[in-house]
Amino acid sequence: MNSSYPASFYAATANRKDARPELSESLTADVCVIGAGFTGLSTALHLAERGFSVVVLEGSRIGFGASGRNGGQIVHSYSRDMDFIERHYGTATADAMGGMAFEGGKIIRRLVKQYDIKCDLKDGGIFASCNSKQFRGLQHHKALWEKYGNDQLELLDEKEVQKYVGTDRYTGALLDKSGGHIHPLNLTLGEADAIESLGGKIFENSPVTNVQQGEKAVISTPKGQVTANFVMIAGNAYLNGIGDLLPKLTQKSMPCGTQVITTEVLSKEMQQQLLPQDYCVEDCNYLLDYYRLSGEGRLIYGGGVTYGARDPGKIENLIRPKMLKTFPQLKNVKIDYAWTGNFLLTLMRLPEFGRIGNNIYYAQGYSGHGVTSTHLAGELVASAIQGQSSRFDVFANLPKYPFPGGRLMRVPYTAMGAFYYDLRDKLGI
Structure with missing residues (x-):
């Protein structure tokens, strides 16, 4: 308790x-x-x-x-x-x-x-592509969601996405104005x-x-x-x-952990530089990064998965490099909070x-x-x-399927699968 x-x-x-x-x-x-x-x-x-x-x-x-x-x-x-x-x-x-x-x-x-x-509550969310394959996936994603009634979507090319996210990391994005945080x-x-x-x-x-x-x-x-x-x-x-x-x-099912860090309150200028429209963002990688600004102007940045919900140890050491890969301008920013939490995977x-x-x-x-x-x-x-x-x-x-190998093998099998898809993301294949 x-x-x-x-x-x-x-x-x-x-x-x-x-x-x-x-x-x-x-x-x-x-x-x-x-x-x-x-x-x-x-x-x-x-x-x-x-x-x-x-x-x-x-x-x-x-x-x-x-x-x-x-x-x-x-x-x-x-x-x-x-x-x-x-x-x-x-x-x-x-x-x-x-x-x-x-x-x-x-x-x-x-x-x-x-x-x-x-x-x-704030409106607007962005799905960001890290390579050309992911951007093609976003084009398909837009058509699929429009088929089911979402008419608030807009594709952004490599230059356009930089109007919404202050990084050169992305090849494009899908803006969903009906998303939010x-x-x-x-x-x-x-x-x-x-x-x-x-x-x-x-x-x-x-x-x-x-x-x-x-x-x-x-x-x-x-x-x-x-x-x-x-x-x-x-x-x-x-x-x-x-x-x-x-x-x-x-x-x-299997519990999995994800990790989140939160910066100190950023200056208005830095907030405007990172996320000028105050939208939330997640990338299209299998082990994705996600981030947004809090109501008071902190950057909340999360990513990664630990299978079986084990303790990942030093959370900041895991997530800060991801944040700096996206926003190197935050290299001297202090991290005020770091935590982990579990979600359930089927x-x-x-x-x-x-x-x-x-x-x-x-x-x-x-x-x-x-x-x-x-x-x-x-x-x-x-x-x-x-x-x-x-x-x-x-x-x-x-249908509800058990993990291969039962409860004993669900963690190593899933982790191996995640490694494979993470490698595909990195290679852009």
């Missing part, structure tokens, strides 16, 4: 630092949500808006996991795009998922506006406030120790329990301690949605595209619990 947030820029600038109470009684509810990250909060909020009574149980703090430590970028679609989905699962599935690919970002903007959430921990805290404003209850430092299945589920914590008609499991990479259900949710890099029995739902495994996909997941789970499950079932019906 973690009663405080890991040190990060987001934790240091959280709008609210006091903890909600620990569950110490027996409650009943229509729905019990396990996990107060984006998936759990989005589910609880969409349910509360529909009039359901909701209890959220969080083992540590709201947004403790990836939801409160990520790069904060509103990136649409999934870790695999619709052409991949069509090849593997058919046109009908691709069209259905394509129709939902841009919904998560719209949900975020609606919640921010409707509940007046202070999370430094946020302070992710403050978004989770604002969503939690919204749930409570609608009558929902949230308990922190209340790890779930067991889920007893039945017509009504009984969810136990060290000091209390919740009896609910439905359960939503939203622990993602930080799922633990729920008894016999755990293997069903972890055998086909073999096919598509989210895993499903049911256990008739009344236990789960959604996890966003594979690096969690900020928007989690918010979509909450809407789909809430609709399914309400009795409208067709859109949820599009995801739930996707």
Whole structure:
């Protein structure tokens, strides 16, 4: 149990630092949500808006996991795009998922506006190509996304991209004006406030120790329990301690770590030099770099993956060289914050949605595209619990494959694959 947030820029600038109470009684509810990250909060909020009574149980703090430590970028679609989905699962599935690919970002903007959430929301995102092959990929990407309704895209050539990003590293870019960025921990805290404003209850430092299945589920914590008609499991990479259900949710996924650093506050001149339009950026490499300016003008820069969520050691030593490769003008800038956090990877890099029995739902495994996909997941789970499950079932019906070699070999096999694709990126092939 973690009663405080890991040190990060987001934790240091959280709008609210006091903890909600620990569950110490027996409650009943229509729905019990396990996990107060984006998936759990989005589910609880969409349910509360529909009039359901909701209890959220969080083992540590709201947004403790990836939801409160990520790069904060509103990136649409999934870790695999619709052409991949069509090849593997058919046109009908691709069209259905394509129709939902841009919904998560719209949900975020609606919640921010409707509940007046202070999370430094800014519009605009850039996908930057590091070689000619990647730029051709962006041309294809633009046509694909336009097919599914995104009409806010613009291709930038090598000279044009330098109007948006102060580096000569890129051969071109795709600008998505419907993308954007946020302070992710403050978004989770604002969503939690919204749930409570609608009558929902949230308990922190209340790890779930067991889920007893039945017509009504009984969810136990060290000091209390919740009896609910439905359960939503939203622990993602930080799922633990729920008894016999755990293997069903972890055998086909793998936690992975990513690292982030944040500079000191930069001068207005330097901010203008680096990102004059204040858009967020991610490159097109397999092991990608991503960065943006914070609300107060710090550069937040992340990149790299550690498979199996092992501790990477000195984070600044890993990420600072990446930052300086992009922005050598920052060589004398001080790094004020450095942290790591885990996301959950699936073999096919598509989210895993499903049911256990008739009344236990789960959604996890966003594979690096969690900020928007989690918010979509909450809407789909809430609709399914309400009795409208067709859109949820599009995801739930996707096959779920185990990693080759099982749990023992998933880390080395995946790391070898990542090395291969990283080498292809570097060679531009």
